[in-house]
Amino acid sequence: xxxxxxxxxxxxxxxxxxxxxxxxxxxxxxxxxxxxxxxxxxxxxxxxxxxxxxxxxxxxxxxxxxxxxxxxxxxxxxxxxxxxxxxxxxxxxxxxxxxxxxxxxxxxxxxxxxxxxxxxxxxxxxxxxxxxxxxxxxxxxxxxxxxxxxxxxxxxxxxxxxxxxxxxxxxxxxxxxxxxxxxxxxxxxxxxxxxxxxxxxxxxxxxxxxxxxxxxxxxxxxxxxxxxxxxxxxxxxxxxxxxxxxxxxxxxxxxxxxxxxxxxx
Numbered sequence: 459x460x461x462x463x464x465x466x467x468x469x470x471x472x473x474x475x476x477x478x479x480x481x482x483x484x485x486x487x488x489x490x491x492x493x494x495x496x497x498x499x500x501x502x503x504x505x506x507x508x509x510x511x512x513x514x515x516x517x518x519x520x521x522x523x524x525x526x527x528x529x530x531x532x533x534x535x536x537x538x539x540x541x542x543x544x545x546x547x548x549x550x551x552x553x554x555x556x557x558x559x560x561x562x563x564x565x566x567x568x569x570x571x572x573x574x575x576x577x578x579x580x581x582x583x584x585x586x587x588x589x590x591x592x593x594x595x596x597x598x599x600x601x602x603x604x605x606x607x608x609x610x611x612x613x614x615x616x617x618x619x620x621x622x623x624x625x626x627x628x629x630x631x632x633x634x635x636x637x638x639x640x641x642x643x644x645x646x647x648x649x650x651x652x653x654x655x656x657x658x659x660x661x662x663x664x665x666x667x668x669x670x671x672x673x674x675x676x677x678x679x680x681x682x683x684x685x686x687x688x689x690x691x692x693x694x695x696x697x698x699x700x701x702x703x704x705x706x707x708x709x710x711x712x713x714x715x716x717x718x719x720x721x722x723x
Contacts, residue, residue: 462554462582463607463629466505467664467685477630477686478721479666480693480714481508481558483523485530487701489543493550495697498711500553503718508585508688511540511559522691525698537567541575548580556583556609556629561593569597573604583607583629591622598626612657614649624661631657633684635669654683677720689717 460468470477480499484492496507510519512527512535519527544555557576564572564586576584584606589597598608607629612620614634624631635650650667657665667680668688680687696713700706 459605461605461607461629462552463506463556466554467630470505470685476681476684476721477505477664477666478503478714478718479506479508479556479668479686479688480504480717481510481688481690482693482697482710483510483512483526483530484540484543485512485533485535486526486694486697487529487706488533489535489539491706492543493547494707495710496547496553496555497550498707499693499714500551502711502714503722504553504714505686506554506556508556508558508690509544510690511537511557511563513560513563515560520691522694522698526694537563537572541579544581545579554582555580556585556607557581558585558587561586561589569600573601573606576606577604581606583609585609585611585632587611591619594626598628612653614653617649617653617656620653620656621660624657627661627663630664630666630686631661632688633657633665633667635667635671635680651683674716674720677717678723681721687721689714 467477482492482495486492499507510523510527512530514531594608594610601608608626609629609632610623610627611632611634612623616623633654654665664685666686666688667684668690671677671680671687671689672692677687693710693713696709697706700709
């Protein structure tokens with residue numbers, strides 16, 4: 459049975475459109491607000507939602523997402539309350555949902571237990587930025603029993619290992635646009651095009667670009683290179699501004715709507 463992620467990309471391909479994948483941190487500023495934000499982003503045109511499980515030491519994340527994790531953790535949320543919230547959310551939408559989670563969170567909770575709860579509450583994929591290659595192979599085998607896609611990442615530093623990395627991937631391949639951590643950027647790595655070409659040579663599943671895509675200009679610049687784009691820190695920044703102005707959903711809705719219009723042009 460095809461996952462929601464595959465069905466979404468098949469639908470987009472049939473319509474000759476590209477995927478807009480949006481990221482927010484779970485529990486920022488509250489779990490109830492997360493539900494409202496997911497529904498607002500879906501209404502604004504997001505195709506897939508990436509939900510970051512807050513972590514105290516998010517090595518791959520820049521200061522914007524680090525602050526979001528701190529705000530969420532200060533609410534006292536944990537993995538159990540997150541699963542409960544996602545179960546509630548899944549009753550309201552069929553949009554593909556992906557967890558971005560650090561491996562220590564999965565390991566500490568118990569790998570099989572974590573995967574089982576993901577399946578129960580309707581999570582479609584996992585992105586685990588810090589999982590070693592050998593651990594990923596083991597996890598990928600385990601995940602087959604739960605019908606959850608393990609989404610792998612390739613970076614500008616991955617050229618010599620692209621073939622071995624992407625053969626473990628499902629759902630889509632997350633192509634990192636630039637070296638370093640997440641955050642808004644004015645420019646992207648010169649090797650991005652070569653990275654995408656190398657990835658497509660070894661995999662026929664969709665390619666998606668993430669890291670640093672922060673506005674309509676960058677959407678228009680990159681959308682023809684891949685099957686989809688991920689926007690994260692820029693949306694989290696809108697949440698920050700919305701907290702200050704007490705207009706979180708409105709800001710996020712309008713911002714995501716502008717991105718969707720740009721990607722569909």
